[in-house]
Every structure is written in C-alpha cells, then in structure tokens.
C-alpha cells in the first residue's frame with residue numbers, strides 16, 4: 229500500500245528550543261508548517277545532559293519573551309527537567325504543530341519543480357522550505373589523542389550523568405568550559421580526586437554589583453557581538469548556575485584539592501603530557517574576569533546607577549601547589565586515574581540534508597541562517613547572527629528573522645499580475 233504524501237509549506241526539523249521558537253514565529257505569520265522531532269520536545273535537555281545540570285543563566289534571562297518559568301524565582305537557575313517542561317508548555321501555548329517520534333532521514337531538492345522531498349521514519353513529506361533546527365551541539369567530539377588503553381573508562385561529557393556511574397578512582401576531566409568545570413566540581417564534591425585540564429577560557433563573574441553576568445553581557449552589548457574575534461575560536465566560557473550560582477575560580481578549585489593541569493597534549497605508555505600553558509590560561513581567564521568588572525564599573529559610573537560597590541570581587545586566591553609547579557607529565561595509573569571525561573565539545577551532522585548549502589569543509593553556508601540553497605534555512609547555529617544565537621534567548625530572535633524572511637518569500641511567490649502588462653509602444657521619430 230502506498231502511503232499518502234503530506235504537503236506543508238515549511239518543514240522544521242527538530243523540536244528543541246529552536247524548533248519551538250521557529251514554530252511560534254511561523255504561526256504568527258500564518259505560515260502553514262510542521263515540526264518533526266525524532267524524540268520528545270526539548271529531548272536534549274531531558275536525556276542529553278547530566279542529572280544535576282541547571283541552566284547557566286537565571287530564569288528571568290534564559291527563557292522566551294512569551295512565558296516566564298512558573299513557580300521559579302526570577303533569579304533562580306532552572307533545573308534541566310524544568311527547562312524541558314518549559315518548552316513543552318511553551319509549545320502548548322500556541323498549539324505548535326509538532327509531531328514527536330518522527331526522524332527526518334533525508335531532504336532532497338525536487339527537480340524541475342519547487343520545493344523538497346523529505347523522507348522520514350513515518351512517510352514522505354513535500355515542503356516548499358526546510359528549517360534545520362537540529363541543534364548547535366549534535367555529535368560529541370573526542371579528539372584523536374584519546375588513549376587506546378581499554379582499562380580506562382572514557383566517556384564524553386554528553387554521556388556523563390553522575391559520579392556514581394564511574395568506576396572507583398581518580399578522574400581526569402579534559403576541557404574546562406562550562407560542562408568540564410561543572411562536572412569536575414561535582415566529582416570533587418563527591419569525594420573523588422580530580423585532575424582538570426584547563427585550556428583558554430573566559431570566566432565572567434557569576435554576578436557583580438547585584439547584577440548577573442547575563443545582564444552585564446546584555447547591557448554591555450556583548451551578547452550582540454556579530455562574530456568571534458580572531459584568535460578566540462577555541463576560547464571556552466566557564467560559568468555555572470550550580471549551587472545557586474557561583475563564579476568559577478580555578479585557583480579556588482585548586483585550593484579545595486582539585487589538581488589543575490594544562491591542555492592535554494598526548495598519551496603514551498600510560499603517561500599523559502600536558503602543554504605548559506596552565507599559568508598563561510589562568511592569567512588570561514583572570515584578565516577576562518577583571519575586564520568585565522572594569523566595564524561594569526564604567527557602565528555604572530557613566531549611567532549614574534546606584535549599585536553597591538563590591539571590592540571583594542577583586543580578591544585573588546592564593547596559588548595551590550599545582551599552580552605554582554604545574555604538572556607536565558602524569559603517570560595515570562600511579563595517580564590512580566581510572567576514568568577520563570572528555571568535555572571537548574560537539575560537531576554538527578547534516579548528512580540527512582542532501583542539498584547545496586554547505587561549504588567545502590561541510591559547514592553550513594548561510595547568512596543569518598538563510599542558506600545558499602534557496603528554501604533551506606539553519607537555526608540555532610553558534611554565532612548564527614551573534615554571540616547569543618545558540619542560547620535560549622538568542623535563538624528566539626534568530627527564529628523571528630527567519631520567519632520574516634520566509635513570509636517575505638511567500639509574498640513574492642503569491643504575486644499575480646492583476647492584468648496583462650501593457651508596455652507603451654516606442655514612439656517613432
């Protein structure tokens with residue numbers, strides 16, 4: 229029996245926050261659309277992250293404009309399940325046409341007629357446009373330097389859930405962005421000996437002079453930065469909403485017993501080698517921290533704001549032994565390390581999107597999400613239009629831009645000439 233082909237104007241692939249935002253804006257424009265989600269709404273917030281994760285930004289900030297977190301203080305940090313519940317409730321608010329449990333397996337441009345043919349785990353769909361909202365962080369990346377020693381338990385941060393899942397023993401966490409540093413902190417609090425491999429990072433104060441760093445990045449225009457500054461492509465950001473929200477200070481973690489090491493370079497014969505740049509990375513992180521305090525002070529003064537001074541924010545913790553004498557080589561067995569957690573980021577996977585919207589390196593080719601293949605859109609990419617693009621508040625604005633673009637394109641295509649155009653005949657001399 230042949231299955232009926234579903235027709236829609238715009239097909240949105242993925243119902244994370246990006247897909248939900250896209251659906252809201254398309255609905256506002258009256259664009260017929262469908263959202264397909266292979267799992268559940270906001271699945272990555274439910275099952276793709278560790279158990280104790282809370283949002284990195286406070287509830288007043290990490291949300292869409294159309295709904296506040298119910299029953300959560302504005303300055304609290306929403307636990308991950310609450311974030312997923314929030315997006316489900318948000319989608320219900322406007323009856324988003326989301327079909328869950330349906331995976332998109334391929335998208336192909338039609339030949340000789342407009343639109344795309346979309347194959348899914350539940351039949352075929354014909355769409356005039358496709359929005360890829362499958363997330364900025366799709367495929368966990370473990371670098372090729374990972375040791376092949378099978379005795380070590382190695383997982384990516386995407387597979388970390390809680391300390392109890394790891395075998396007894398010390399843990400090396402590679403990568404000290406928001407995921408790595410939070411996981412390392414949780415493991416250390418659970419009584420583990422933890423080694424944290426620290427690369428280049430920014431570490432904004434959690435809050436300064438009674439304003440959260442999300443507020444400071446907003447008023448100082450930093451969320452709106454259009455592109456990564458050259459040379460900062462590999463700089464992570466270390467922030468956390470855990471334990472009510474605390475500034476990440478690597479020196480403090482070291483004083484509490486965590487062993488900091490530089491970026492991990494290689495593994496040979498059970499020995500890990502670290503780059504000699506730990507002090508440089510800590511110093512740059514401090515510079516970034518202090519620069520934000522300075523910018524905040526200047527903003528307060530310029531605008532005459534009455535926000536209390538906070539000189540203690542400039543206190544520098546003493547250096548623990550691992551900072552004074554950085555370890556450059558570590559025998560993993562002697563250090564009792566039985567697990568490595570790779571908090572080393574993610575890649576994207578668009579193999580299902582078989583269209584001409586990628587550059588030679590396989591990266592989406594687009595301007596603010598409008599791709600080089602007419603009718604194909606990307607949403608939720610890091611730095612899609614600005615620094616905030618891959619975050620909750622930012623994706624909502626990018627979705628609005630794409631929906632405006634789609635509505636405009638539809639207007640062009642709906643244009644019909646009212647009466648045959650009569651051109652004036654040329655005047656003969």
Ligand SMILES: Cc1cc2nc3c(=O)[nH]c(=O)nc-3n(C[C@H](O)[C@H](O)[C@H](O)COP(=O)(O)OP(=O)(O)OC[C@H]3O[C@@H](n4cnc5c(N)ncnc54)[C@H](O)[C@@H]3O)c2cc1C
Nearest residue numbers: 242244245246265266272283284331332362363608619620
């Ligand atoms: C550990 C961690 C913590 C974070 N914390 C915060 C935070 O506190 N605040 C903040 O603003 N941002 C945070 N982010 C960044 C960002 O908000 C999240 O990554 C968010 O999940 C991105 O939403 P998205 O909708 O773009 O993508 P995703 O949440 O990844 O959603 C994409 C959806 O597409 C579906 N999908 C994929 N392929 C297909 C297919 N072929 N067919 C059908 N469906 C498909 C997936 O199942 C998924 O549900 C965090 C990110 C990480 C990794």
